[in-house]
Amino acid sequence: MLNPVKVGILGLGTVGGGTVHILQHNAEEIARRAGRGIVVTHACAKEINQTYPYSTDNLVLTEQLIDVVNNPAIEIVVELLGGTTIARDMTMQAIANGKHVVTANKALIAKHGNEIFAAAQQQGVIVAFEAAVAGGIPIIKAVREGLAANKIEWVVGIINGTSNFILSAMRDKGSEFNEVLAEAQRLGYAEKDPTFDIEGVDAAHKLTILASLAFGIPLQFDKVYLEGITKIAREDVRYADELGYRIKLLGITKRTEAGIELRVHPTFIPNRRLLANVDGVMNAVLIQSDALGQSLYYGAGAGALPTGSAIVADLVDVTRTLTTDPGNRVPHLAFQSNALVDLPILPIEEITSAYYLRMTAVDTIGVMAQVTHILSENRISIEAIIQKEPISGEKQVDVVMLTHQVKERQLNQAIQAIEHLESISGKVTKIRVETLEH
Amino acid sequence: MLNPVKVGILGLGTVGGGTVHILQHNAEEIARRAGRGIVVTHACAKEINQTYPYSTDNLVLTEQLIDVVNNPAIEIVVELLGGTTIARDMTMQAIANGKHVVTANKALIAKHGNEIFAAAQQQGVIVAFEAAVAGGIPIIKAVREGLAANKIEWVVGIINGTSNFILSAMRDKGSEFNEVLAEAQRLGYAEKDPTFDIEGVDAAHKLTILASLAFGIPLQFDKVYLEGITKIAREDVRYADELGYRIKLLGITKRTEAGIELRVHPTFIPNRRLLANVDGVMNAVLIQSDALGQSLYYGAGAGALPTGSAIVADLVDVTRTLTTDPGNRVPHLAFQSNALVDLPILPIEEITSAYYLRMTAVDTIGVMAQVTHILSENRISIEAIIQKEPISGEKQVDVVMLTHQVKERQLNQAIQAIEHLESISGKVTKIRVETLEH
Numbered sequence: 001m002l003n004p005v006k007v008g009i010l011g012l013g014t015v016g017g018g019t020v021h022i023l024q025h026n027a028e029e030i031a032r033r034a035g036r037g038i039v040v041t042h043a044c045a046k047e048i049n050q051t052y053p054y055s056t057d058n059l060v061l062t063e064q065l066i067d068v069v070n071n072p073a074i075e076i077v078v079e080l081l082g083g084t085t086i087a088r089d090m091t092m093q094a095i096a097n098g099k100h101v102v103t104a105n106k107a108l109i110a111k112h113g114n115e116i117f118a119a120a121q122q123q124g125v126i127v128a129f130e131a132a133v134a135g136g137i138p139i140i141k142a143v144r145e146g147l148a149a150n151k152i153e154w155v156v157g158i159i160n161g162t163s164n165f166i167l168s169a170m171r172d173k174g175s176e177f178n179e180v181l182a183e184a185q186r187l188g189y190a191e192k193d194p195t196f197d198i199e200g201v202d203a204a205h206k207l208t209i210l211a212s213l214a215f216g217i218p219l220q221f222d223k224v225y226l227e228g229i230t231k232i233a234r235e236d237v238r239y240a241d242e243l244g245y246r247i248k249l250l251g252i253t254k255r256t257e258a259g260i261e262l263r264v265h266p267t268f269i270p271n272r273r274l275l276a277n278v279d280g281v282m283n284a285v286l287i288q289s290d291a292l293g294q295s296l297y298y299g300a301g302a303g304a305l306p307t308g309s310a311i312v313a314d315l316v317d318v319t320r321t322l323t324t325d326p327g328n329r330v331p332h333l334a335f336q337s338n339a340l341v342d343l344p345i346l347p348i349e350e351i352t353s354a355y356y357l358r359m360t361a362v363d364t365i366g367v368m369a370q371v372t373h374i375l376s377e378n379r380i381s382i383e384a385i386i387q388k389e390p391i392s393g394e395k396q397v398d399v400v401m402l403t404h405q406v407k408e409r410q411l412n413q414a415i416q417a418i419e420h421l422e423s424i425s426g427k428v429t430k431i432r433v434e435t436l437e438h
Numbered sequence: 439m440l441n442p443v444k445v446g447i448l449g450l451g452t453v454g455g456g457t458v459h460i461l462q463h464n465a466e467e468i469a470r471r472a473g474r475g476i477v478v479t480h481a482c483a484k485e486i487n488q489t490y491p492y493s494t495d496n497l498v499l500t501e502q503l504i505d506v507v508n509n510p511a512i513e514i515v516v517e518l519l520g521g522t523t524i525a526r527d528m529t530m531q532a533i534a535n536g537k538h539v540v541t542a543n544k545a546l547i548a549k550h551g552n553e554i555f556a557a558a559q560q561q562g563v564i565v566a567f568e569a570a571v572a573g574g575i576p577i578i579k580a581v582r583e584g585l586a587a588n589k590i591e592w593v594v595g596i597i598n599g600t601s602n603f604i605l606s607a608m609r610d611k612g613s614e615f616n617e618v619l620a621e622a623q624r625l626g627y628a629e630k631d632p633t634f635d636i637e638g639v640d641a642a643h644k645l646t647i648l649a650s651l652a653f654g655i656p657l658q659f660d661k662v663y664l665e666g667i668t669k670i671a672r673e674d675v676r677y678a679d680e681l682g683y684r685i686k687l688l689g690i691t692k693r694t695e696a697g698i699e700l701r702v703h704p705t706f707i708p709n710r711r712l713l714a715n716v717d718g719v720m721n722a723v724l725i726q727s728d729a730l731g732q733s734l735y736y737g738a739g740a741g742a743l744p745t746g747s748a749i750v751a752d753l754v755d756v757t758r759t760l761t762t763d764p765g766n767r768v769p770h771l772a773f774q775s776n777a778l779v780d781l782p783i784l785p786i787e788e789i790t791s792a793y794y795l796r797m798t799a800v801d802t803i804g805v806m807a808q809v810t811h812i813l814s815e816n817r818i819s820i821e822a823i824i825q826k827e828p829i830s831g832e833k834q835v836d837v838v839m840l841t842h843q844v845k846e847r848q849l850n851q852a853i854q855a856i857e858h859l860e861s862i863s864g865k866v867t868k869i870r871v872e873t874l875e876h
Contacts, residue, residue: 022587022729032654032777033586035766130584136730138584146568146576148471149460149750216470274712274736291460291747292574292737298712299733309729312587323763328473330758339470 004037008068011080012045018304104131106205124326128314136306137299150289154254161281162197163249199228207251216335227265259344354433442475446506449518450483456742542569544643562764566752574744588727599719600635601687637666638702645689654773665703697782792871
C-alpha cells in the first residue's frame with residue numbers, strides 16, 4: 001500500500017473539526033476504499049493553545065497559514081477560512097506551490113472560481129469543492145459526472161438550510177418571520193447577523209456554481225437575481241396552504257432560448273412535490289435533464305459532519321487522481337475549460353413565470369372587475385382567485401390570485417396599474433410560482 | 439483533442455437504442471464534458487435488417503456477438519443482452535481481450551460479479567454498472583464515491599418500478615393486486631411474465647449490489663430474503679392509510695452487531711417520509727450513514743433514456759480513466775478488493791423489526807385478551823390496535839395491530855400461538871414496519 005496522503009487544513013473551526021474527526025474515526029473504512037491512508041499532518045488555527053475534541057497527537061498545529069501552504073510535505077490543502085480575501089490568497093498560493101486544494105468556500109468559488117480554476121489548470125492541480133454546495137449531498141459529483149450524458153434543462157434547489165428552517169417553522173406554527181428568526185438564532189440555525197442566509201446571498205453563491213456545472217458557462221455571481229425571505233408574511237404562508245402550495249426559498253437556473261435564468265427568491269411550489277416536503281434545515285436539489293428526466297438529491301446542507309463528509313469525499317477523489325494525467329480529469333466546471341460558452345444571463349424582467357399576487361381591496365364593489373380588466377389588458381390569464389368576505393366592521397379585504405405563465409416585465413406593468421387603482425390600498429405582494437413540471 | 443473512443447454494443451433493444459440515441463443527440467454536450475468524442479462503431483442485434491429510429495450510417499451492424507467482442511478496434515464493450523449465460527461469456531471474453539465493459543445487467547453482477555470483477559482487475563480493465571441499480575439515478579457513484587467518508591449504517595430503496603407502480607395504484611384506486619397488475623401489463627409497466635418484478639427478484643439483484651458497495655462485502659445474491667407483493671390485500675393498503683403508513687416494496691440492508699440484514703419485502707413506512715411519497719414507476723434510495731446522516735436519491739429507475747443516461751455516464755467515466763493507473767481507480771465494489779470482509783448475512787428469523795399484523799377474529803368476545811396475552815408472553819409490546827365493529831349480520835371482524843421492535847423468530851412463535859386460538863380464523867398476515875429513523 002502507498003504511504004498515506006498528507007493533508008494540511010486551514011481553519012480548525014466547526015467544519016475543520018468535523019473533517020479531522022471523520023478522518024480519524026473512519027480511518028480504516030476510508031483507507032479500505034481509497035487504497036491508502038489520508039492523514040491530516042498540519043493544521044492552522046486562530047488560537048492553537050486549546051483542547052480539541054479529537055486527537056492532535058500527530059498533528060502539527062500553527063497559527064500561521066503560510067506554514068501550511070508553503071510546507072513541501074503537504075500534498076493537499078483544505079481551505080476552511082471562509083471569506084474571499086485571505087482565503088483567495090492562500091488558495092492561489094497553494095496552487096502556485098503545486099498543491100491540490102479542497103474547499104467548502106462557496107463565496108470564494110462563486111466570486112473567484114474562474115481565476116482559481118484557470119490557475120489550477122495551469123499548475124495541473126485540482127481544486128475540489130463538493131462541500132461548497134448543499135453540504136454533504138454529493139450534488140457536484142451528480143451534476144458533473146452522474147448526468148454527463150444529459151443536456152440539463154433546469155436546476156432548482158433548496159440550498160439554504162436557515163431559510164428553509166424559517167419557512168417551515170412559519171408554516172408549522174403560523175408565526176411571523178421575525179419570531180421564527182429569533183427562535184432560529186436561539187437554536188443556532190441562524191447567525192447573529194443572518195443577512196447572508198435570509199437575503200439569499202448564500203443560496204446565490206451555490207446557485208452560481210450549479211448553473212456553471214449544468215450549462216457549461218463561466219461563474220457569474222454578480223448576475224444572480226436576489227430576493228430574500230424577509231418580506232414573506234404569515235398570510236402568504238396561509239394562502240399558499242389554501243391553494244395547495246408551499247413557499248420555499250429556491251435557487252433556480254434554467255436554460256431558455258433567450259438565455260439563462262439565474263435567480264434566488266421565495267417560490268410557491270405545489271405541495272405534492274417531493275421538494276415541497278423537504279423541511280427544516282434539510283437541502284434538496286431537483287434537476288430536469290433530457291435523458292434522465294427528473295432526479296432529486298436530498299440531505300444535510302450544513303453541519304460539521306455532513307460538510308466534513310463532502311470534504312473527505314473530495315480528499316479521496318483527489319487522492320485517486322494523484323497518479324492521473326491532468327489533461328484527462330473531470331473538469332472543474334464539468335465542461336472542458338476551452339468548451340465553456342458565454343450564454344447571456346437574462347435580467348429578471350425577461351424571465352417567464354407564473355405568479356401569486358396578494359393585494360388589499362378597500363372597496364370590494366367593482367374591484368374584481370377592475371383588477372381582472374387590467375390583467376386581461378396585459379394578456380395575463382388567471383388560474384385561481386381567493387376573495388375573502390371582509391371581517392365584520394372592517395372594510396379592507398385580501399384579494400389573492402394565481403396567474404398563468406407571463407413575462408415578468410408584463411406582470412410588473414399590470415401590477416403598477418393595479419397599485420394605481422383607488423380601490424386597492426398599498427403595494428401588491430408578488431411571489432413567483434414554479435410547478436416543477438417538465 | 440484525442441480521437442473519439444470506440445464503443446461496441448451487444449444488444450440493440452430498448453436500452454441499446456436509448457444509448458445510441460443519447461450518444462448521437464448529445465454528442466457535442468458529451469464531448470464538451472469528456473474532452474473527446476464517444477462513438478458507437480459496432481453493434482450486435484438479433485436481426486440487423488430493420489430500420490432503426492437513429493442513424494446507423496457509421497455503425498457496423500452484425501448478428502454475431504463475437505464480432506464485437508473480438509474486434510481489436512473497440513475499446514469499450516456495452517453489454518445489454520440480459521440473462522446470465524451468454525452475457526457472462528461475452529463479458530468474460532471482452533475482459534480477456536483487454537476491453538472495458540459497461541453493463542446494465544443487474545442479474546449478471548449480482549450473481550457473477552465477484553468472478554467478473556476479479557478477472558477485470560487481473561486484466562486492468564473496468565466493469566462499470568451504474569445502470570444496473572435504479573436506472574438513471576447515479577446511485578452507484580453516490581455510494582462508492584460521494585459517501586466515501588462514511589460508515590454506512592443502512593440502505594433502503596424503492597428499486598423496482600413495476601412493484602411501486604402497482605402498490606401506488608392499489609392505494610390510489612382501492613383496487614386489488616390482480617386488477618392493477620393487469621393494468622400495469624396493458625400500460626407496459628409490467629412484463630407478460632411479471633414474476634421477476636412482483637416477486638422481488640429484480641429488487642434483490644439490485645439490493646445485493648448496494649449491500650456490497652455499502653459494507654464492503656462480497657456479492658451474495660443467494661442470501662437475500664425474498665418476499666414479493668402478490669399477497670398484499672386491498673385491506674392492508676387501507677389499514678396502512680388509516681395508521682398513517684404506506685406500503686412499499688423495499689430492498690433493505692443494514693449493518694448490525696450480529697451481521698448484515700439483506701431483505702426484500704413489502705414494508706409499512708410512515709407516510710410523512712419522502713420515501714413514502716415516491717409514487718408510480720419512480721425509484722429512490724435512502725441511505726443512513728454516520729457522517730452525512732440521511733441522504734436520498736430519486737429518479738427514473740428504468741426506460742430507454744434514463745438507463746441510457748447511466749450507461750453513457752459510465753462511458754464518460756471509463757473514457758477518463760483510460761490513461762490512469764489501474765491500481766488507483768475507484769474499486770468495483772467501493773472497497774479495495776483485498777479489503778472486502780465476509781460479514782455474516784443474517785437469516786430472516788434473526789432480524790429485528792416492528793410489524794403490522796392482521797387477523798380475523800370469529801368471536802370478538804375475549805379475543806383481544808387472548809391475543810394480547812400471547813404477545814405479552816412473548817415480550818412483544820403493541821404500538822397501536824384497530825378493532826372494527828363487526829358488520830351487522832357478520833360474526834367475523836378484522837383485528838389489526840402494530841408491534842414495537844422484536845426479533846422475527848419471537849414474533850413467529852407468537853403468530854403460531856395466535857393462529858391456534860379458536861377465536862382466530864385462518865392465517866395471520868404479517869408485514870414488516872420500518873420507521874426510517876436513524
